Amino acid sequence: MPASSSKAPLVFVTGNKNKLKEVQQILASGTGELQITNQDVDAPEIQGNTQEVAIAKCRYAADKLGTACLTEDTALCFEALGGLPGPYIKDFLKTLGHEGLNTLLVGFSTTKATALCTFAYSSGPGQEPMIFEGRTEGQIVPARGPTHFGWDPIFQPDEGHGQTYAEMDGAEKNKISHRYRALEKLSAYLAEETKGEAESR
Ligand SMILES: O=P(O)(O)OP(=O)(O)OP(=O)(O)OC[C@H]1O[C@@H](n2cnc3c(O)ncnc32)[C@H](O)[C@@H]1O
Ligand SMILES: [Mg+2]
Numbered sequence: 001m002p003a004s005s006s007k008a009p010l011v012f013v014t015g016n017k018n019k020l021k022e023v024q025q026i027l028a029s030g031t032g033e034l035q036i037t038n039q040d041v042d043a044p045e046i047q048g049n050t051q052e053v054a055i056a057k058c059r060y061a062a063d064k065l066g067t068a069c070l071t072e073d074t075a076l077c078f079e080a081l082g083g084l085p086g087p088y089i090k091d092f093l094k095t096l097g098h099e100g101l102n103t104l105l106v107g108f109s110t111t112k113a114t115a116l117c118t119f120a121y122s123s124g125p126g127q128e129p130m131i132f133e134g135r136t137e138g139q140i141v142p143a144r145g146p147t148h149f150g151w152d153p154i155f156q157p158d159e160g161h162g163q164t165y166a167e168m169d170g171a172e173k174n175k176i177s178h179r180y181r182a183l184e185k186l187s188a189y190l191a192e193e194t195k196g197e198a199e200s201r
Pocket of ligand 1: 019073075090093152
């Protein structure tokens with residue numbers, strides 16, 4: 001039986017405190033009933049497209065924990081580079097920094113980028129993960145704003161009134177973010193699933 005049907009908190013597997021905080025804030029400001037707890041499982045992240053990476057990580061985490069769980073992968077896709085760094089943004093950011101990521105785009109005619117959040121939900125060990133994606137379009141810009149969360153200072157969303165994610169108030173980012181949009185789809189799915197199970201009882 002999927003964990004969500006009993007309204008037990010769903011285990012969100014992540015080692016990233018900023019992701020966890022944003023997910024908690026988004027859920028707290030919504031009307032949904034999804035509740036989460038956190039565990040950090042050191043899951044290998046394979047090479048592949050964003051869905052393949054997300055599915056493999058979630059499958060591994062569900063098997064390891066022996067329970068339903070949720071994982072999340074965030075990609076930053078540069079249009080000029082055919083979608084790269086995409087799911088490999090963590091290593092690119094660590095190696096090149098904000099400035100190096102801007103330098104990657106020198107000589108190209110576009111700085112367009114997509115922030116892509118992929119939640120993967122497995123209802124238990126051996127259960128194929130489902131995918132929920134959220135996208136926010138924007139531009140890669142020289143870093144502006146606080147530097148506590150990843151590539152926030154160099155991503156200027158098209159809906160952000162000229163501010164980078166880092167310059168935006170957290171609540172404002174959460175209204176338009178890739179993470180918010182993916183979480184909205186996941187919450188709707190889990191709510192339907194719970195309703196369906198209640199009706200069939
Ligand atoms: O344990 P997990 O959930 O895998 O956490 P992680 O930090 O390894 O996260 P990812 O594998 O998804 O790598 C995504 C990278 O992008 C960063 N990141 C994720 N969401 C972000 C956001 O909303 N704004 C800025 N940077 C973000 C994050 O810090 C990583 O460097
Ligand atoms: Mg990771």
